[in-house]
Each structure stands twice: as structure tokens, then as C-alpha cells.
Amino acid sequence: MSRQTMSVAIVIPTYNEVENIGILLGEIKKNVPTDVDYEIVVVDDNSPDGTWKKAVELLENNIFVVRRIGLKGLSTAVIDGIIFSSKDYALVLDADLQHPPEYIKDMISEAQKTNVDVVIGSRYTKGGGVAGWSKTRLLISKTATLIAKLFLPSVRRISDPMSGFFMVKRRIVLENLSKLNPYGFKILLEILERCNPKTVSEVPYIFRPRIYGKSKLGAKTIIQYILHVMKLSGWRPFKFVLVGLAGMVVNLGVLQLIGFLSPLLINQLFAVGSAISIEISVVFNFVLHEVWTFRDRRSGKAMARLALFHVSSAPSVIVQYLSAVSMKYGLSMNPIIAQLIGILIGFPFNYIFSELGIWKRKSV
Ligand SMILES: Nc1nc2c(ncn2[C@@H]2O[C@H](COP(=O)(O)OP(=O)(O)OP(=O)(O)O)[C@@H](O)[C@H]2O)c(=O)[nH]1
Numbered sequence: 001m002s003r004q005t006m007s008v009a010i011v012i013p014t015y016n017e018v019e020n021i022g023i024l025l026g027e028i029k030k031n032v033p034t035d036v037d038y039e040i041v042v043v044d045d046n047s048p049d050g051t052w053k054k055a056v057e058l059l060e061n062n063i064f065v066v067r068r069i070g071l072k073g074l075s076t077a078v079i080d081g082i083i084f085s086s087k088d089y090a091l092v093l094d095a096d097l098q099h100p101p102e103y104i105k106d107m108i109s110e111a112q113k114t115n116v117d118v119v120i121g122s123r124y125t126k127g128g129g130v131a132g133w134s135k136t137r138l139l140i141s142k143t144a145t146l147i148a149k150l151f152l153p154s155v156r157r158i159s160d161p162m163s164g165f166f167m168v169k170r171r172i173v174l175e176n177l178s179k180l181n182p183y184g185f186k187i188l189l190e191i192l193e194r195c196n197p198k199t200v201s202e203v204p205y206i207f208r209p210r211i212y213g214k215s216k217l218g219a220k221t222i223i224q225y226i227l228h229v230m231k232l233s234g235w236r237p238f239k240f241v242l243v244g245l246a247g248m249v250v251n252l253g254v255l256q257l258i259g260f261l262s263p264l265l266i267n268q269l270f271a272v273g274s275a276i277s278i279e280i281s282v283v284f285n286f287v288l289h290e291v292w293t294f295r296d297r298r299s300g301k302a303m304a305r306l307a308l309f310h311v312s313s314a315p316s317v318i319v320q321y322l323s324a325v326s327m328k329y330g331l332s333m334n335p336i337i338a339q340l341i342g343i344l345i346g347f348p349f350n351y352i353f354s355e356l357g358i359w360k361r362k363s364v
């Protein structure tokens with residue numbers, strides 16, 4: 001794409017940002033390179049402080065205000081702004097000046113150079129940062145980023161997938177509109193996971209503290225965020241847990257059956273009986289993960305995955321096996337407690353290994 005043909009819609013979701021909107025529009029005008037064809041789309045959810053009215057007073061040929069009545073939500077506001085606009089790229093930024101407009105040039109220049117599907121303004125790549133955050137706020141943000149990386153392979157190589165400051169080719173959003181379920185605050189995560197961008201670049205920026213107006217984030221945001229990631233992951237961690245529980249039932253059921261068919265394997269040769277029932281349950285779990293939990297991520301040889309799944313189940317299996325056997329040979333341990341210890345120790349390892357190593361999906 002040549003410099004002349006670059007066209008960008010700057011999409012700004014607003015809710016009660018009356019003190020910020022005028023300053024922001026002025027800053028944007030100063031910071032968009034002159035050879036770029038751009039428009040600004042403010043999407044306001046009928047803010048009680050009259051942000052939409054203030055924006056309407058500032059209208060120009062290339063400034064639009066979408067005032068939504070009876071609708072509320074950051075992500076849907078962004079999507080509506082992207083649909084409304086008419087340029088090649090949409091550049092999304094917050095109205096509260098936390099995404100400093102000076103960086104718009106860097107992002108546009110990156111898109112011009114690379115023609116990537118998505119350019120992310122990143123706080124966590126080299127040169128980026130956060131001004132004015134407490135250690136706790138930074139820790140929450142980093143933990144949330146880690147959660148997204150664990151459960152969503154499409155964002156694993158991205159330093160700041162939760163950024164609200166990004167550019168995306170409008171085409172890829174429009175082509176995937178029916179897949180988008182914009183829930184919560186993190187619309188970039190939704191776009192990365194559902195619109196399947198082929199190329200992503202990150203440009204560093206320093207996040208500024210908010211000066212005017214109030215944050216719209218409340219305590220329920222954390223829960224909403226986790227639910228959002230779970231939805232985007234197709235509820236995979238829950239499926240994994242359910243399969244694990246079914247595996248426990250199979251393990252105990254098989255042990256009972258062995259006792260019924262061959263009491264020898266339960267009495268004199270308990271170690272063998274226990275090993276057989278554990279192995280059957282591991283294979284049972286593997287098959288369910290193949291056909292259900294990770295159905296969409298099977299690639300390569302199934303036998304290789306089965307072998308790796310044994311490695312992944314090893315910590316849990318070893319603890320269960322040792323506790324079951326030691327119990328049988330005189331050490332008193334409640335069988336349920338033995339199972340629980342095995343699961344607690346083994347589950348995180350089993351899940352992470354399965355997600356990152358056995359049924360992994362390529363990320364951009
Ligand atoms: N249209 C619309 N915009 C919203 C809504 N909620 C928040 N926004 C805007 O989205 C942007 C981000 O909201 P903030 O409350 O600043 O969220 P944040 O930046 O993640 O959190 P802070 O760092 O605490 O400010 C701001 O421009 C808000 O005005 C909403 O429901 N509808």
C-alpha cells in the first residue's frame with residue numbers, strides 16, 4: 001500500500017468524557033500525518049454528561065458522531081464505529097487521553113510499512129510502559145494478560161493483547177462480524193481470536209494516567225474478563241475438568257470391575273490392578289480430549305499425542321498410583337484424599353502441557 005492510498009477511520013468510544021473530547025479531537029488533528037486520508041467516528045452511548053452534544057458542536061467534514069440510544073457497552077460501540085466508517089483501517093483509541101494521540105503517527109506508519117492486518121499499541125513491548133499505575137494495578141493487568149495467553153493461542157506471541165489502542169483492517173472485521181460476540185471490555189482479544197488476522201505488529205506506547213473524568217471499570221470487570229476469555233476459548237478449561245472427572249469415575253469403576261472379574265488383581269496383585277485401571281482412564285481421557293475438548297486442534301500423529309498425553313498425565317498418575325498402592329499395603333490414607341492430592345498436583349501440569357504442547361494451535 002502506498003503512502004497516498006492509506007485511509008484510516010479513528011474510532012473513539014465515549015461515555016461521560018465531556019472534558020476530554022474537545023482536547024482529544026484537537027490532538028488527533030495535530031497528529032495524523034497530512035498524507036493520510038482520515039475520518040473520526042465518535043461513538044457515544046447517549047452520555048448523561050452530554051459528550052455527544054459537545055462532539056456534535058465540533059463536527060467537521062471528516063468528523064462523525066454516532067449517538068446510540070438504549071445501547072451500552074464499549075465493545076459494541078467499537079464494532080458499530082468500525083461498521084459505520086468507510087476507510088481501509090480503523091484505529092481505535094480511548095477518549096480519556098490515556099492512549100496519547102502522539103503515537104497515532106507511529107501506528108499509521110507501521111501499517112503503511114508492513115500492511116499488516118492488525119497494529120497494536122503495546123504497553124509491554126520494548127519502549128512501551130505505563131505511567132502512574134500502582135504495583136497492584138500493573139500486577140492485575142499482567143496476570144490478566146497471562147491468562148489470555150494461556151487459554152487463547154491466537155494471542156500467545158503478542159505482548160499486549162488487552163490493549164484498547166489498536167488498528168485493524170476494517171475488511172477483516174466486516175468479514176467476520178457474525179463470529180463476533182463483543183462481550184465485555186476487551187474488543188481486541190475478540191478480534192484477534194475471531195477474525196483470524198494473518199499478520200500482527202506491535203508499536204510501543206506509554207499509557208498515561210487519566211486526568212479528567214472517571215474510569216468506567218468496576219470490580220465486576222475482572223469476573224467479566226475471565227468469562228470473556230473462557231467464552232473465547234470455547235470453554236475449553238471446563239471441558240478439560242469435566243473429562244478429568246469422568247476419567248476418575250472410569251478409574252474407580254474399572255478397579256471395581258477388575259475386583260469382580262479377577263480378585264487376585266485386587267488382593268495379592270493390587271499394584272497391577274491399580275495400574276491397569278489408571279491406564280484405562282488415561283486412554284479414556286485422551287479419547288475424549290481428541291473428540292471433544294481439543295477436537296479443532298488435532299494435527300500430526302494421534303499416537304504421538306497419546307504418548308505425550310501419558311507424559312502430561314504422569315504427575316497426577318504417579319501420585320494417585322503411589323497413594324493407592326501404599327494405602328493397600330498398610331499406610332492409611334483416605335482414597336478420596338489420595339485422588340484429590342493426585343489431581344491437585346497433576347491437573348495444572350496436565351492442562352498446561354495439553355494446551356501448549358499436545359493440542360497446540362499456531363499463533364500469529
Ligand atoms: N460508547 C461507550 N464508550 C464507553 C463505554 N464504557 C467505556 N467507554 C469508553 O471507553 C474508553 C475506555 O474506558 P475507561 O473507563 O477509560 O476504561 P480503561 O481505560 O480500561 O480504564 P481506566 O484505566 O481505569 O481509565 C473511554 O473512552 C470510555 O469513555 C460504554 O459503555 N459505551
Ligand SMILES: [Mg+2]
Nearest residue numbers: 094096098210
Ligand atoms: Mg481509561
